[in-house]
Amino acid sequence: MAKCRNRQGAVLQRQLFQLGRLLVCCVLAITCVILPVQANWLSDIHRSISGDEKAPSLKPLSPAELADYPADYTYERVIAPSHQAPVFVLQAGLEHRDTVVLIHGLGDLASKDWLTVIPTLAKQYHVVAIDLPGFGLSQGAVFTYSPQQYAKVIDWLITQYRHDGQVNLVGHSMGAAISVYYASQYPERIQQLVLVDAAGILDRTAYIKRISTRDNDQADLPQSVRRVLARVDNLADKILEKSGTGFDPTRIFSGDSSLRNMTIGEQTNVNAALALMEQNFSVLSYQAVPPTHIIWGGQDNVAPLRTAYALQHVLPLSRLQVINQAGHVPMKSHPHEFNHMLLASLNAMIEPRQARPQHNSKRMGRCFQDDQSEFSGQYQQIILNDCKLARFDNVDVTHLSITDSIVTVSASRIGTANHSMQITRSVINATDTEILGQMQSDRSRFDFAGVTFYGESPVFVSQASTRLVLSLTRIITPTQSTRLGGSYVLAEQSLESAL
Incomplete structure (x- = not known):
């Protein structure tokens, strides 16, 4: 009993610390x-x-500025015509025909983040790395540091420096978000896209919820404590969701x-971070984006791994690889593993994701007060009642009914055409999931990232008081396709009517 109280006290202490940190x-x-x-x-x-x-003036690069860079690379600071901004450009492997362009993320190091990667790439590729305007050795330029504006700089860079035809574009963190934006606008310029721990892709409310939530799946916690913590997190999420629409x-x-x-x-980092949050990546057209390799640190606390699965859902030709022990900057924490993975990706073909097997199961799944919380595989029907720890992983279910429950769904297919499912007083967090037929909500909340609705309109109907946080979400009906992102509050209405 004493050990249980100590564990509960420690958990409560961590909860209060986490809440205080979020407020700060x-x-x-x-x-x-x-x-x-x-x-x-x-x-x-x-x-x-x-x-x-x-007019901007170019200061010559000094030995002190280049002190951290290898002497055998080529360096220059030039004016990017798109914004009349001075830009630092690094090149290596000039003798090679195929070009790889590297785009860095937030932070003062800029292109230095790639110094553990460039020597490996330069053995096979012509490498071009840039300090984005306002970062590193690119002199200050005052404009909105948004993915849209930076995409213009990248387009000039690719046009000016590529050796032959298309390029391979590699972006990290904010640079990955900029790269996917660029690839959606100029897909013909890119042979292959590599996204490394892309930041800023999820809706801002979904992102804040994720980084402020602990993992309650700890084996040393009794189920009763985990249920209480799930309720606490649910309350915190509810508050954050309300702020998302305020x-x-x-x-x-x-x-x-x-x-x-x-x-x-x-204030370059603040400027760029705000502009990144303002960009709605959910409305981009991903269908024409070139083959995309997604590399992620499994322990990334800056860009949640959920983002990778959501991106994989919307990118038609994509492959995800996870470095399990790495954080947000895997090329620095695990350089050997990252470089091997990156080179293999640039030389690999991506096959389309395999279609789900035909559904033929008659299995029934039930959960009452978490007497069964884990579900996977095919089901004819699942019924949840007062289940606060329910998880669907790679589930294919035809009929679904959820009441007074909290459910996490990943890599699943829910429902069937021309049928409806009922969600009552519950919370659903779904990633990389297909929803068929019509979903009906009664006083429930939903956080969808990389979710596609298929069916006849309306595909989602609120019967009373529904909140939705949507990232990379799509509605596909026989007559139209709609891309959605943002926070929504519905009364008695369909989701389509609120658009």
């Missing part, structure tokens, strides 16, 4: 957004109105580039 992060984030940098606002406004902006102070900058530039324009 929120306060710091809002402070960074609201407080302006030290700048002469009147001078900025005067230059903007009078047209006295000076006032967001960061959106003040979305429609006013002048205000953004005068307040946070020179």
